[in-house]
Amino acid sequence: MGAARALNEREVKLMLSYIATKRHAHRDRAMFLLGHLAGMRIAEIAYCKIGDVIAADGTIRDEIRLTAEQTKGKHSRTVTLSEKMQKELAKYLEHRFGGADWAGRACANSERPLFNTQKRQGFDPNTACHHFFMLYREAGLQASSHSGRKYFLSSLSQKAVPLKVLMELAGHRQAQTTMRYVSVTTDMKRAAVALL
Numbered sequence: 001m002g003a004a005r006a007l008n009e010r011e012v013k014l015m016l017s018y019i020a021t022k023r024h025a026h027r028d029r030a031m032f033l034l035g036h037l038a039g040m041r042i043a044e045i046a047y048c049k050i051g052d053v054i055a056a057d058g059t060i061r062d063e064i065r066l067t068a069e070q071t072k073g074k075h076s077r078t079v080t081l082s083e084k085m086q087k088e089l090a091k092y093l094e095h096r097f098g099g100a101d102w103a104g105r106a107c108a109n110s111e112r113p114l115f116n117t118q119k120r121q122g123f124d125p126n127t128a129c130h131h132f133f134m135l136y137r138e139a140g141l142q143a144s145s146h147s148g149r150k151y152f153l154s155s156l157s158q159k160a161v162p163l164k165v166l167m168e169l170a171g172h173r174q175a176q177t178t179m180r181y182v183s184v185t186t187d188m189k190r191a192a193v194a195l196l
Contacts, residue, residue: 007147014139014141015143019135026091027092027116030089030091034085035145035152037084037085039153043128044079046113047122049111053081061086064081080169129145133145149170150181153178154183
């Protein structure tokens with residue numbers, strides 16, 4: 001995990017604004033949000049296939065079922081997608097495949113990588129990590145590809161989501177691992193003591 005830190009709301013908006021100026025804005029936005037809104041690791045995002053997110057009927061799935069080969073620790077896991085994240089993925093795929101029958105074309109390419117590099121090949125974890133390192137740096141933010149997971153888990157913890165649920169959402173087997181991702185802010189401490 002290293003020096004990963006969660007972005008604050010202002011920094012998330014700044015990053016999304018910066019991404020909107022880039023050539024591959026739709027792709028980069030979807031990749032960024034899979035970390036921040038679904039808690040996916042950068043390697044999981046890189047290894048994701050189109051068929052992992054789109055069902056045979058052309059609808060966006062509400063869960064991504066990752067195989068052991070797609071995850072850290074070689075344990076399969078399920079990523080739960082919010083309606084907001086499902087809409088983001090639909091917008092991305094519609095842009096990628098364009099036209100009235102974008103869903104049919106996406107389904108026909110279900111075994112292809114969800115996200116391609118400029119060379120039209122799938123990302124690997126290293127290229128995806130470097131890509132986001134450069135995006136953060138260009139946007140003037142000190143963050144890493146792991147910052148999305150940290151944001152995801154810290155934000156849910158701040159909303160009083162139980163630890164067991166956080167563990168399931170993160171795909172962690174140990175509570176200590178999940179707790180390393182949760183940031184405690186001064187505002188959170190003030191809100192806690194105000195409850196007394």
